[in-house]
Amino acid sequence: MTLAHAExxxxxxxxxxxxxxxxxxxxxxxxxxxxxxxxxxxAVADALESHREELVPLAMEETxxxxxxxxxxxxxxxxxxRLLAGEARRGEFLGAVVDHAxxxxxxxxxxxxxxxxxxxGVVGVFGASNFPFAFSVIGGDSASALAAGCAVVHKxxxxxxxxxxxxxxxxxxxLAEAGAPEGxxxxxxxxxAAEALVDHPLVKxxxxxxxxxxxxxxxDRAVARPEPIxxxxxxxxxxxxxxxxxxxxxxxEEILTGWIGSMTMGVGQFCTKPGLLLxxxxxxxxxxRVLPGAASxxxxxxxxxxxxxxxxxxxxxxxxxxxxxxxxxVAGDAANPPAxxxxxxxxxxxxxDAAAVRTEMFGxxxxxxxxxxxxxxxxxLGLLGGQLTGTIHSEDGEDVSGVLQLLQDxxxxxxxxxxxxxxxxxxAQQHGGPYPAATQHATSVGTAAIDRWLRPVAFQDMEDGMxxxxxxxxxxxxxxxxxxGEWQAAR
Numbered sequence: 246m247t248l249a250h251a252e253x254x255x256x257x258x259x260x261x262x263x264x265x266x267x268x269x270x271x272x273x274x275x276x277x278x279x280x281x282x283x284x285x286x287x288a289v290a291d292a293l294e295s296h297r298e299e300l301v302p303l304a305m306e307e308t309x310x311x312x313x314x315x316x317x318x319x320x321x322x323x324x325x326x327r328l329l330a331g332e333a334r335r336g337e338f339l340g341a342v343v344d345h346a347x348x349x350x351x352x353x354x355x356x357x358x359x360x361x362x363x364x365x366g367v368v369g370v371f372g373a374s375n376f377p378f379a380f381s382v383i384g385g386d387s388a389s390a391l392a393a394g395c396a397v398v399h400k401x402x403x404x405x406x407x408x409x410x411x412x413x414x415x416x417x418x419x420l421a422e423a424g425a426p427e428g429x430x431x432x433x434x435x436x437x438a439a440e441a442l443v444d445h446p447l448v449k450x451x452x453x454x455x456x457x458x459x460x461x462x463x464x465d466r467a468v469a470r471p472e473p474i475x476x477x478x479x480x481x482x483x484x485x486x487x488x489x490x491x492x493x494x495x496x497x498e499e500i501l502t503g504w505i506g507s508m509t510m511g512v513g514q515f516c517t518k519p520g521l522l523l524x525x526x527x528x529x530x531x532x533x534r535v536l537p538g539a540a541s542x543x544x545x546x547x548x549x550x551x552x553x554x555x556x557x558x559x560x561x562x563x564x565x566x567x568x569x570x571x572x573x574x575v576a577g578d579a580a581n582p583p584a585x586x587x588x589x590x591x592x593x594x595x596x597x598d599a600a601a602v603r604t605e606m607f608g609x610x611x612x613x614x615x616x617x618x619x620x621x622x623x624x625x626l627g628l629l630g631g632q633l634t635g636t637i638h639s640e641d642g643e644d645v646s647g648v649l650q651l652l653q654d655x656x657x658x659x660x661x662x663x664x665x666x667x668x669x670x671x672x673a674q675q676h677g678g679p680y681p682a683a684t685q686h687a688t689s690v691g692t693a694a695i696d697r698w699l700r701p702v703a704f705q706d707m708e709d710g711m712x713x714x715x716x717x718x719x720x721x722x723x724x725x726x727x728x729x730g731e732w733q734a735a736r
Contacts, residue, residue, distance in 0.1 A: 257441035262507050266428030267367045267396035268447045272424035283330035285425045290326035292419035292647045304377045305407040309548040315317040318378040325670045329392040336724040338695045342572040344727045356706050360697035364394030365449035369442040373454035374404035374550050375514045382412040386452035390692035401434045404551050441465050453478040457681050462686050468512040478684040481518040482633040484665050490525045497531040500638050505539040507664035510580045512545050513609035517634050517665040520611045529615050540575045540585040548581045555581050558608030565604050570594035577610055586610035592621040602628050626651040631679025634658045634665035
């Protein structure tokens with residue numbers, strides 16, 4: 246694999262060349278074993294860590310994010326690659342099922358049927374601005390696509406262009422040295438190449454993390470193709486936090502201080518930032534007393550990711566502040582980084598078109614909504630679109646089943662206590678929710694992220710040697726399978 250495949254090819258012709266190389270690599274890679282695929286991913290993880298001293302300073306320079314945060318994010322990315330490599334080895338995501346021929350099957354004789362998931366092909370991945378390692382070049386989308394057996398063409402993000410290009414070079418070299426097919430990972434840059442990537446007939450799915458406007462434009466493009474393809478977009482979320490009356494009475498100051506800390510983490514540039522706090526009216530006095538000081542004490546770092554992101558944040562914040570019935574409790578500013586801001590509105594004054602429950606402020610500002618009773622709380626939750634997360638702060642023994650159901654209906658992850666600005670990579674994780682939080686009901690974090698890049702195929706009445714090893718009668722690879730309705734553990 247040559248380093249030419251790591252170059253950020255621009256324009257539609259450049260994208261075409263990278264995609265065609267990726268497709269050829271996919272065809273070659275699917276003849277290799279899952280063990281080999283896992284080893285390729287582990288080689289990339291090792292390469293990331295071996296280049297830490299180069300990559301982290303470059304990321305600091307381009308993103309304004311602190312060293313400790315970036316070191317942790319690089320570690321997360323390497324861990325994620327290794328975790329998904331382990332999944333590739335185990336093969337559980339293949340969903341292998343064997344139904345032997347049965348002449349006495351209840352609806353008539355059954356043929357021999359065997360089913361498993363297979364990789365889609367070339368996956369286009371769009372990097373995110375706010376996580377230059379974990380959601381960028383070799384972040385969750387790229388890693389899970391490789392684990393599934395796909396090839397990846399990554400659209401580099403301009404917010405950290407030099408870091409992205411260098412990371413791509415490291416990935417390509419690591420794959421080459423590990424023996425992966427040339428072109429298995431490639432990179433493109435620029436808007437024309439991005440559009441060509443979504444349009445290309447050899448691209449079979451797209452992963453995206455970014456703004457609702459940009460993501461929706463690409464989503465519409467993906468489904469308007471002659472052959473529509475899955476578009477797994479994470480587009481925006483307000484991440485409501487509900488405080489019950491009992492929790493407010495018991496620890497209002499602790500909750501309010503924690504909210505400011507989570508809301509301003511990373512200068513408010515987390516997709517899981519708690520942008521709405523629903524507080525009983527009885528807590529309004531505590532909010533007025535606690536929030537200004539907590540906001541002024543928040544540590545914000547040296548700046549937002551880019552000037553354009555800062556400008557967009559300020560515009561959205563000011564638009565919400567100027568909307569009907571919204572008051573300013575803590576005024577922000579237009580500096581870089583902007584001072585934290587808190588806007589307030591009564592639940593009774595909100596309707597389904599209210600900017601306070603429709604506008605994501607990607608930065609250090611959020612909305613405090615005070616509610617008079619459970620009916621008002623339920624009505625506000627009913628106004629919300631899909632969310633990545635929903636949080637409830639309650640006391641032990643409280644009946645919060647109604648609120649919990651409303652959050653479950655709208656959120657991909659529901660927390661009790663704590664704050665949503667931490668998304669661990671694990672087996673049960675769900676990062677994605679109803680639209681606009683995501684365009685599909687899937688997760689972009691955790692081992693289940695692999696499922697996005699697969700499709701099922703059933704084989705009927707095949708000779709044993711014609712079948713993939715995972716479906717052969719002897720199960721030579723020893724994977725977990727469901728045979729005639731009964732689960733069999735891996736050997």
